[in-house]
Amino acid sequence: MTELLRQRLFRDVHLGVLRAGDRLPSIRELARDLDADPRAVLTAYHELERQGLVNVRPRSGFYLAGGGRTPGQGSRREADWVVELLVQSLASGVSAPVLRQRLPACLGAVRLRAACVECNADQIASLAGELQGDYGIEAAGIEVGDLGLSAVDQALADADVLVTTPFHIPEVQAAAQRLGRPWLSVSLRRTLFAELTATPNRGRGFFVVADPRFAAKLPRLFASTRSVECPVAMVVGWDDLDAIPETAPTYLTRLARERLGDCPLTRRVRPVRRVFSTGSSRRILSFLVAANLSARPDAGVPA
Known part of the structure; x- marks a missing residue:
């Protein structure tokens, strides 16, 4: 449990989801998310506190340790994250040289386009901005009330994926099925x-x-x-x-x-760079990697 939480912290720090001083999920929240015994989560938190990664504030909760940025701190965090990635890659039977070859094919083979469907300009801008900035997916906004218009249907048909929030799943799912396009729902962290x-x-x-x-x-x-x-x-x-x-x-x-x-x-007010939940990020990345791998010249060719 301690190692799992440590890896999650390194990942979220690297992605910009967590910063020094940020409040961490409560024991009850983590136990529910991980389907784990709350006592095991508490023990893991205290072990991370001993390692200097977590601070415990009485009657307040657990917080990511760290204060002002020191020289080399960003490099060390990046190095830690890369090491964790390589360790997991090796555990899956993929060597570092092979991983280096595979990553470009997983992320840069095709340029994907998304249609972000919502009922207001704020959420459309948030969806489109994060898709473009974090995943390299070109994104255009569509008002949910405009679904069904011929010009909008053409824009949706030209997109590689339709993206919305849980509030508009029925409308977007219906449009995606009608146009034969994949769709994703994104939630907030x-x-x-x-x-x-x-x-x-x-x-x-x-x-x-x-x-x-x-x-x-x-x-x-x-x-x-x-x-x-x-x-x-x-x-x-x-x-x-x-x-x-x-x-x-x-x-x-x-x-x-x-x-x-x-x-x-x-x-x-400090900018919040990322608002997508971890589950949403995983779904987007799964779609991104699958689309890039399927675009390889040897895709579908038996090994």
Whole structure:
């Protein structure tokens, strides 16, 4: 269990999902996600604390250790992640030279295009931006209300995959089946909600958006997170963002940050580079690798 958690920490740090000082999943959450005994998770956390990877804060939880960035820290983290990758590769029977040859074929053989389908500009921008930035998938936005229009159907047919969120699976699944295209559903990582948890010292959280339709959707988005109260929605150009307390937990969508530009709020609130859950990332990468491998000249040729 300790080794499994250590590998997850290295992976999430490398992907930018975790940073020093970030709160880690609770013992109950991890036990549920890993189908493990909570006592084993607690023991693993304390072992990682002994190794200097985790800090325990009484009555608060577990946090990723580390503070200011020191010279060589990024290189060491990258080296640790690469070592873990190579160890797992060797355990699967793939040597380092073979892995080096296979990676380009898995990631760079074809240029994929995605159609991001949602009901508001914030989520469309978030889906498209992360697909392009983290996976190299060209992405275009489609309003869910426009599904069925001839021009939109053509754009969907030209895409390699349709991507949406759990809220619009029925509509996108129907469109994908009608057009004969694959589709994926992307969910948000749980720690994103935890970062907005209200505390006596910091008060209630704020969620700054660009599209008022996303503001109206937030209560549904947070309905499944019993431990996190829905934050106050603020719309760029509509609400007084200066009224947000400096100490309040605050999240800015990618599009809201883009529209605000350089201002005290965007300087104060740390950008969240990645919002996709680990499961979503795995599904995207599985599709990406499968599409690239199937495009190889020798694909389908018996070995």
